[in-house]
Amino acid sequence: MGKNENIRLGIYLCDCEGKLVQSIDLNKIKSAIQSSADFEYIRIADLLCGKMEKEKIAHEIEKYSLNRLLIAGCTDPFIERQFTVLAEENGINRYEVEFVDLIKSGKESTKWAVSIISEVLLQMQERSAIVYEDFNVLPEVLVIGCGKEGAAAALAVSEKQPVTVIDHDSPREGINLLNGKRNITVKTGVKVVGLEGFPGQFLVRFLDNGKHVKQSFGAIIVALEAQAVFDKVKYNGVQLGERVLRLSQFRQSDKDQYAGRKVAFVLGQADQDSLLSYAAALTEAIALREKGAEASILYDDMKVSADQLEQDYERARARGVNFLKYNGELQIVTTDVAATVRYREPFLPQSEPIRLVSDCLVLADDYQSNAATEELAAALEVRTGPGGFFQDDNVHFLPVMSNREGIYFVGGCHGPIHGIELNKEVEAVKAEVGRFASGKVRAPLLQPRVTAEQCAVCLTCYRCCPHHAIEIVHDQSLNNMYHSAAHMNALACRRCGTCAAECPGKAIQLPLFSDQEILQQVSKPPKLVAYACENSGALAAEYARSLDPRLQENLQIVSVPCSGKIDALYLLKALERGADGVLLLVCHKENCKYVWGNERADKRKEQVQRRLEEVGLEGDRVEIVHLAANQGNQFNASVRSMVERINQLGANPGKVIK
Amino acid sequence: MIIVDNKAVEDVLQMIAPYKKVLVAGCYGCVTVCLAGGEKEVGLLASQIRMARQKEGNPIEVLEQTVERQCDKEYLVKFQDNARDVEAIVSLACGIGIQYLAEVYEPVPVFPGVNTQFLGANRDVGKWEEFCMACGECVLDKTGGICPIARCSKSLLNGPCGGSQFGKCEVSKDIDCAWQLIYDRLKSLGQLDKMAEYIPAKNWHRDKGPRKLVKEELTLERD
Ligand code: SF4
Ligand code: SF4
Ligand code: SF4
Ligand code: SF4
Numbered sequence: 117m118g119k120n121e122n123i124r125l126g127i128y129l130c131d132c133e134g135k136l137v138q139s140i141d142l143n144k145i146k147s148a149i150q151s152s153a154d155f156e157y158i159r160i161a162d163l164l165c166g167k168m169e170k171e172k173i174a175h176e177i178e179k180y181s182l183n184r185l186l187i188a189g190c191t192d193p194f195i196e197r198q199f200t201v202l203a204e205e206n207g208i209n210r211y212e213v214e215f216v217d218l219i220k221s222g223k224e225s226t227k228w229a230v231s232i233i234s235e236v237l238l239q240m241q242e243r244s245a246i247v248y249e250d251f252n253v254l255p256e257v258l259v260i261g262c263g264k265e266g267a268a269a270a271l272a273v274s275e276k277q278p279v280t281v282i283d284h285d286s287p288r289e290g291i292n293l294l295n296g297k298r299n300i301t302v303k304t305g306v307k308v309v310g311l312e313g314f315p316g317q318f319l320v321r322f323l324d325n326g327k328h329v330k331q332s333f334g335a336i337i338v339a340l341e342a343q344a345v346f347d348k349v350k351y352n353g354v355q356l357g358e359r360v361l362r363l364s365q366f367r368q369s370d371k372d373q374y375a376g377r378k379v380a381f382v383l384g385q386a387d388q389d390s391l392l393s394y395a396a397a398l399t400e401a402i403a404l405r406e407k408g409a410e411a412s413i414l415y416d417d418m419k420v421s422a423d424q425l426e427q428d429y430e431r432a433r434a435r436g437v438n439f440l441k442y443n444g445e446l447q448i449v450t451t452d453v454a455a456t457v458r459y460r461e462p463f464l465p466q467s468e469p470i471r472l473v474s475d476c477l478v479l480a481d482d483y484q485s486n487a488a489t490e491e492l493a494a495a496l497e498v499r500t501g502p503g504g505f506f507q508d509d510n511v512h513f514l515p516v517m518s519n520r521e522g523i524y525f526v527g528g529c530h531g532p533i534h535g536i537e538l539n540k541e542v543e544a545v546k547a548e549v550g551r552f553a554s555g556k557v558r559a560p561l562l563q564p565r566v567t568a569e570q571c572a573v574c575l576t577c578y579r580c581c582p583h584h585a586i587e588i589v590h591d592q593s594l595n596n597m598y599h600s601a602a603h604m605n606a607l608a609c610r611r612c613g614t615c616a617a618e619c620p621g622k623a624i625q626l627p628l629f630s631d632q633e634i635l636q637q638v639s640k641p642p643k644l645v646a647y648a649c650e651n652s653g654a655l656a657a658e659y660a661r662s663l664d665p666r667l668q669e670n671l672q673i674v675s676v677p678c679s680g681k682i683d684a685l686y687l688l689k690a691l692e693r694g695a696d697g698v699l700l701l702v703c704h705k706e707n708c709k710y711v712w713g714n715e716r717a718d719k720r721k722e723q724v725q726r727r728l729e730e731v732g733l734e735g736d737r738v739e740i741v742h743l744a745a746n747q748g749n750q751f752n753a754s755v756r757s758m759v760e761r762i763n764q765l766g767a768n769p770g771k772v773i774k
Numbered sequence: 775m776i777i778v779d780n781k782a783v784e785d786v787l788q789m790i791a792p793y794k795k796v797l798v799a800g801c802y803g804c805v806t807v808c809l810a811g812g813e814k815e816v817g818l819l820a821s822q823i824r825m826a827r828q829k830e831g832n833p834i835e836v837l838e839q840t841v842e843r844q845c846d847k848e849y850l851v852k853f854q855d856n857a858r859d860v861e862a863i864v865s866l867a868c869g870i871g872i873q874y875l876a877e878v879y880e881p882v883p884v885f886p887g888v889n890t891q892f893l894g895a896n897r898d899v900g901k902w903e904e905f906c907m908a909c910g911e912c913v914l915d916k917t918g919g920i921c922p923i924a925r926c927s928k929s930l931l932n933g934p935c936g937g938s939q940f941g942k943c944e945v946s947k948d949i950d951c952a953w954q955l956i957y958d959r960l961k962s963l964g965q966l967d968k969m970a971e972y973i974p975a976k977n978w979h980r981d982k983g984p985r986k987l988v989k990e991e992l993t994l995e996r997d
Contacts, residue, residue, distance in 0.1 A: 574807035620812035688821040730783040731826035770825030
C-alpha cells in the first residue's frame with residue numbers, strides 16, 4: 117500500500133509505569149513497527165496519562181503536524197476520554213484517535229501486541245482523512261423575550277456580535293436595560309411564526325405588528341420568562357390587597373415606601389418545585405434591609421441548593437433578615453392596619469401558635485411556562501418537556517441546549533429553576549453563539565451521506581431526524597428520477613445515525629459507522645452480539661470487562677454512536693451469520709443524548725422479534741437493556757442472563773453456515 | 775402514491791417452497807416510500823427467508839436486487855442477470871410491478887411479497903390513509919377537495935347517510951365521516967350551496983373492459 121501523504125500518524129507506546137514490562141517488550145514492538153508501517157512519529161513513554169505528558173504530546177502534535185494518534189497501553193474509558201479531549205484541543209478529531217489495550221488478560225506477548233497494533237494501524241491508514249470545511253455563518257443572534265432574562269442574554273452576547281431582541285407577546289421588563297446599547301436592536305410587537313434553514317443561516321419568519329416579514333440569523337436564544345401565577349387556595353383563600361401582596365407584585369413596587377416598616381415573606385405554600393420564590397424573597401429582603409425596613413422570611417424548608425442562593429442566604433442573615441421556620445398550616449388575618457400570620461414552630465409543637473404581625477405580607481407565587489411556549493416551540497420545531505416548559509427533561513441538554521443546533525434556552529423558559537442559574541446559563545449561551553461571531557465556522561464533514569440513486573425522497577429520514585438536520589435538495593446532478601435527494605446539514609447534524617437506520621432505500625451512510633464497517637464486525641460472530649450505544653452500553657462494557665474479563669470472551673461488542681443507529685437489519689444479520697442471541701445496549705428512557713434513539717431501538721427490537729417469530733425462530737433471541745455508562749455490574753448481569761437464556765434455547769437453528 | 779403492506783412471511787415461504795434459489799426484487803418507487811419494498815425491506819425479507827429455510831433443514835439461496843421502478847420495462851431489464859439465475863422471484867413492488875415483472879420474465883414464476891392496499895397519502899412516519907379509488911371521473915371540485923368515493927365508507931356521492939354522528943362514521947367511530955368533512959370544508963370555502971347539488975351516479979360497469987389510456991398524439995406509432 118502506498119503512503120497516503122495526508123495521513124500523519126503519531127504512535128505512543130506506554131509502559132504504564134512498568135506494568136507492561138514483564139510480559140511485553142515495547143522496544144521490540146517499536147522496531148517491528150518501524151520496519152513495517154508508515155507513520156510520522158513514534159515514542160515510548162513511561163506514563164502517558166501523567167501530568168507532564170499533556171504539554172509534551174501537544175508539542176509533538178504541532179511539531180510533526182500529526183493528524184492521527186494511536187495510543188497503546190493500559191487503556192480504559194476514562195483514560196481514553198482524557199486523550200480524546202487532549203487530541204481535540206490540539207485540532208485532531210476524536211475519531212482520529214485509536215486505542216490499543218495491551219493488557220487484555222491472558223494474551224499478553226510481544227508478538228501478539230505487534231500484530232494487534234499493526235492491524236489497527238492498517239485500519240487507520242486505510243480510512244480516508246476527515247475533511248474539514250469552513251462554513252459561512254451569520255453572526256447575528258435573535259433573542260426571543262425582552263424580560264430581564266432576555267436582556268441579560270442580549271447584553272452578554274452583544275459584546276461580540278449583533279443582537280436583535282423581540283418581545284414575542286411577553287412582558288418587556290428588560291427593555292430599559294437595552295435601549296441605546298451598542299450592537300442591540302429592540303423590536304416590540306413582533307413574534308416568531310416560522311423558521312427555515314439551519315444553524316448559521318436560519319431564516320426566521322416574523323409577524324411584525326401585523327405584517328409578515330423575514331430576516332436571517334445565525335443563532336436563536338429563547339428567553340421567554342416563566343410566568344408567576346397566584347393560587348389563593350394555597351393560602352386558604354386569602355384576599356390580596358394593600359397589606360397582602362403576591363411576591364411578583366411586590367417585586368415591581370418601590371421599596372422606599374417600606375422604610376421603617378415590617379415586611380414578612382411567606383415561602384413554602386406555593387412554588388414547590390422551583391427555587392425562584394426563594395431567590396426572589398432573599399433579594400427583596402436584602403433590598404428592604406438596605407432601605408431600613410424590617411424583613412422576615414417564614415419558611416418550612418429553606419432551599420438554597422444553588423450557588424447564588426447560598427450566597428444570598430448568607431448575605432441576608434448578615435444584614436439581619438429574620439428567618440422563621442414553621443410547620444404545617446398557616447393562618448392569615450388582615451386588618452386595615454396590619455397583616456398577621458399565625459404559625460407553629462416545629463420545635464415547640466405543643467405550644468400555642470405564634471403570631472407574626474407585619475405591615476405587609478408577601479406571598480410566594482407559583483410559576484408556569486409562558487403562555488406563548490407551545491406556539492413558539494411549534495414555530496421553531498423545538499421540543500418541550502415537563503410542565504410545558506421548553507427543553508426535554510434530559511441531562512444531556514443541560515444547561516442551554518435544545519434538540520436543534522443553533523437554538524438555545526436561557527432562564528425560566530425551560531423551567532423556573534433555571535432563573536436562578538441565569539448567570540451560568542448566560543455564560544454558556546454566550547460561548548455557544550460566540551462560535552458564529554467571526555462569520556465562519558470550521559466543522560468536520562462527518563454528517564451522513566446520501567447516495568442519490570438509492571434515495572426515493574420518501575422523507576422518512578427528514579421526519580425521523582431528532583435534530584431537524586435534513587433537507588431535500590434538488591439538483592440536476594442528482595442521479596435519480598427526481599433529481600432530488602435528502603441532504604444532511606453539517607452544522608445541524610449531531611451524528612446519531614438514526615436517519616441511516618430508518619432509510620428504506622439504504623441510501624444513507626454515516627461516516628465511520630457505515631453499514632459495511634458495522635456488518636464487517638459481525639461477519640463471523642460469536643454466540644452473543646451486543647450492539648452498544650457509545651454513550652452507555654459501550655462504556656459500561658469496558659467497565660464490566662475489568663470486573664469479569666472472561667464473560668466477554670464469547671461476546672462481540674459493536675459500538676454505535678447512538679442506539680438510533682441500530683438497524684433492524686443488523687440484528688437479523690448477526691443471527692443469520694451465526695450468533696445465537698443479540699443484545700441492544702441502550703441508554704435509560706428519557707436519557708438518550710439524541711432525543712429518541714433508544715425509543716427507535718426499542719421499536720426495532722420489537723419488529724425483529726416479530727420477524728423471527730414469523731419464521732419459527734424465538735423472538736427471545738433479541739433483547740434490549742437500558743443502562744448507564746457506569747453500570748458495569750448491570751451489564752454483566754444482563755450478559756449472564758442472556759447467555760443463560762441462549763443456553764436454554766439452544767443453538768440458533770436459523771444460522772446459515774457457510 | 776400506491777400503498778402496500780407486507781405479506782405474511784409464512785405465505786411467501788409457502789409460495790417458494792419448491793425452490794432452492796430465488797430473487798427478492800425491490801422497487802425504488804412507491805413501495806420504498808411506503809417502507810415496504812425498498813432495498814431495506816428486501817434485505818430484511820431475504821434474511822428471514824434464509825433463516826426460515828435453514829431451520830427447516832432445506833437451505834435456500836436468496837439474491838437481492840432493487841431497481842428504480844418495476845412498472846417500466848426499461849428498469850425491469852436490470853434484473854435480467856439475476857432473473858435468469860434463479861428459479862423464482864418474489865417481488866416487493868405493488869401489484870402493477872409484480873405483474874409487469876412476471877410478464878417480462880416469463881417463464882420464471884413471480885410471486886407477490888406484498889398486498890397492494892390503496893392509493894393514499896403518508897400522514898407521518900408509519901401512517902397512511904386512502905385518498906383516491908381511481909374512479910376515472912373525479913368529483914373533487916364538487917366536494918371541497920375531499921373524495922367521497924375513497925373516504926366515505928359507502929362511497930356515497932350524495933351524502934351523508936343517516937348514520938353520521940358527531941362527525942364520525944357509523945361503520946366505526948375511528949373513521950371520520952367523509953361527508954361531515956366535506957360539509958365543514960365547503961362551509962369554510964363559502965361553497966355550502968354545493969351540498970345541494972346532485973352528483974349523478976357513476977357508471978361502474980366497466981363496459982369497455984379493463985381500462986386503457988392511449989393518447990394518440992403522444993404515441994410513437996403512425997397511422
Ligand atoms: S430516508 Fe432514504 S430514501 Fe427516504 S428521503 Fe431519506 S435518504 Fe432518501
Ligand atoms: S445523523 Fe442524526 S442528527 Fe444527523 S441527520 Fe441523521 S438523524 Fe439527523
Ligand atoms: S412498480 Fe408499483 S411501487 Fe414501484 S414505482 Fe411502479 S407503481 Fe410504484
Ligand atoms: S373522485 Fe375520488 S376516486 Fe375518483 S378520481 Fe377523484 S379522488 Fe379519485
